Amino acid sequence: MNLRLKNKKGQVMVLDVVFAIILIILIFFLLFRWTEIKTYQSIDDRQKTELNYISKTAFISLTENHSINCYAFDNDNYYLISSCFGEDSVISKNNLGIPINYKCNFAIDGFSITTNDCNDAFVPSTTSNYFSIDFNVTTNTNRQLNKISYLANILDKSSTLDEHEATLVIWK
């Protein structure tokens, strides 16, 4: 009778240990799963941060760039006209600060720029992360504008510059 009681105690102890081990293993599996999710999230965040940074830099370079946007000047001063494009604007990944492993597409609705290297084919359905921005721009045949007529255009608001909608898309 005493021996049977001891045996039962032993069985209960063994079961306790087995349950404890199973619990520890489960907790570790949970921990690994959590770590995996955190790692994946961290990689994804880094990719998005990099894409945002490159896109922000490219957008600023596209709209305020002395070799892309229109300008007017006199003997002493140089006036850069933001978000204004000429047919002679030169758009390349280099002057937008876009690394070669990134792709870009820039288009102005109803207006074409002769040298535009930012013309990769963009398919939204096959691209997971991308930066896209639509914005209004002004256009002119030439980037160089006459200062007096440009100032007159600003003062009497009868701009001869055309207005169009542009789209910039950047992805990896």
Added chain:
Amino acid sequence: MIRSNKAQGSIEILIGIFFIIFFIYIFNILASNTVETLEINKIKEQEQEIVLSLSDFLYFGVGVLNNGYNIVDYNATYKIPLITIPSQKPTCVVTIDKFDISIVTEYNNKNISYSIANVLPQGSYDISSPITKTCGSELSCVIVGNKLGCT
């Protein structure tokens, strides 16, 4: 009969101790690997912040240069931040060359690196030889002639 039971009990205890030591050993390795993975992620995040802010700093200098604001003197300094994680303060080295801005951090005898293509317009800066800086040191940039030069 009693002796045999005692012997069996001792063997069970020994096996139990062995398993406990084995589990502690295995789980200790797994736990340290998990912590290491999380810390590497933290390092990579900080590396990215440093490289992107440094790139911003250089790009701003080039922007000042390109937009011709009639600057008489431009002198800017950027202090490269340190990388910190709970267990240690690893050393890191930033390198700027014509092609990349990269950072390498030494962590548990491993090199954790992050790099981004140098997006500065070519011809706007003077980097004849790569600039190497350790984290915590300063990078100074001046405009000389029509180029941005940093030391």
